[in-house]
Amino acid sequence: MGNRSEVNSWKLVIGVVVVSLLLVLAGCDNPTSSDTSSDDVGELVDYEGISEDIQEFVSQESLTVIENELEATVHRGDDPPTFNSEYKMSPVIFETGNVPDEFYFPGQQIADLYIRFSDQDTENNSLSVDFVEKNWLTDEVISVSEGIGSYIVGRDNSFSVFSVVEQNYEGDTVEGLYVFSGTLDEDGIADFQYTNFMLDNRGSDKVIPNDTGRLFYDGNEFTEAHAYPEDAEVESSASSLMNGLSID
Numbered sequence: 324m325g326n327r328s329e330v331n332s333w334k335l336v337i338g339v340v341v342v343s344l345l346l347v348l349a350g351c352d353n354p355t356s357s358d359t360s361s362d363d364v365g366e367l368v369d370y371e372g373i374s375e376d377i378q379e380f381v382s383q384e385s386l387t388v389i390e391n392e393l394e395a396t397v398h399r400g401d402d403p404p405t406f407n408s409e410y411k412m413s414p415v416i417f418e419t420g421n422v423p424d425e426f427y428f429p430g431q432q433i434a435d436l437y438i439r440f441s442d443q444d445t446e447n448n449s450l451s452v453d454f455v456e457k458n459w460l461t462d463e464v465i466s467v468s469e470g471i472g473s474y475i476v477g478r479d480n481s482f483s484v485f486s487v488v489e490q491n492y493e494g495d496t497v498e499g500l501y502v503f504s505g506t507l508d509e510d511g512i513a514d515f516q517y518t519n520f521m522l523d524n525r526g527s528d529k530v531i532p533n534d535t536g537r538l539f540y541d542g543n544e545f546t547e548a549h550a551y552p553e554d555a556e557v558e559s560s561a562s563s564l565m566n567g568l569s570i571d
Contacts, residue, residue, distance in 0.1 A: 365391070372399020374448060376474045377485045381500065385522065385534060389502060392421050393538045395518040396504045400478030404507050407443055407450075411549035412436040412515060412541050413459060420537035427537065434466075435459045436517075438503070439551040440484065448475050452486050452503070455555040464555045471501075480507040487522065495527035500536075505546065515546040 367383040368390050389395050413435040417427040427433075434456040443450040453469040473486040483504040490497055500522050505515035520536030 372401070372476060372478075373397075374401065374474055374476055376447065376449070377476065380487045380522070381485060385500070385520065388421070388534055389518055389520055389536065393419060393518055393520075393536055395502060395538050396483070396514070396516060397502065398477040398481040398483045398504055398506075400476055400481075401448070402479075403448060403475045403477035403482045404480050405443055405445055406507060407441045408548060409437070409439045409551040410512060410515070410546045412438065412517075412546045414542040415459075415539050416542040418516070418538040418540050420535070422531050422535045422537065432459060432542070433539070437549065437552055437555075443475070449473065450475055450484065452484060452501075453551065455552050457552075457555075464552075467555050481505070482507065493529055495525065495529055497521070497525055497527055497530055498523040508545070511545055511547040513545055514540075516540040 365387070368387045370378055370383065370386075373381075373386070386397070390397055414432045415434060415436055417429060417431045417433060419429065420427065435458075436454055436456060438452065438454040441451050441453070450473050452471040452473045455467050456465040457463060458465055468488070471486045471488055473484050475482055475484045477483055481504075483502055486501040486503070488499055488501070490499060498521075500518075500520040502518040502520070503515070504517070505512035507513075516539060518536055518538050521531050521533050524530050524533055
């Protein structure tokens, strides 16, 4: 995971910046659409262990960028663990990304993540994902996103959940991907991490380019079981592009 030494206090304050998949890149000269081809990403990873349902919305090119460039863990297989549980990921730490002119720095702490996996169907390996972001200093609710249709792959106790969402931002509709990976333990999830990735920004210059994303991990290397905040509501107008269709 690289250097995970404690960040200085001034960096922690910066880290309050809300984690986002589609962070606004105002003033940047980055392209808004990259349409990554196999020539851009090199040799493609294969689809072995990735279900056909996931293949329908995640191309080999995108999967290659996620695994090889972002170095995200993807647990493959058609026999993932069965679980319907709730967890709290904290501290959430930025690991790496490929967003041009990135302003996150490795080791930066961002919003805590409360996540719930439910309604798992072991026949087609579908499930529902809900998550809430809270400011890790003030406990303020920053964003809420619930009922995200997803698919799970993996084997034994290791899994990866793929969630695709369409999200409206300042009049633009974009399509993003979240990949959650880890290994189940009776008390939580070991080595839990998630990737935010832009599948299609549909030409918007208000969000990150296509085929770019960010990788985050639990700084404790273990994500404990924790009750999901059922009554969470966004308390401010702070912009968060982390949560699928809920950017408020």
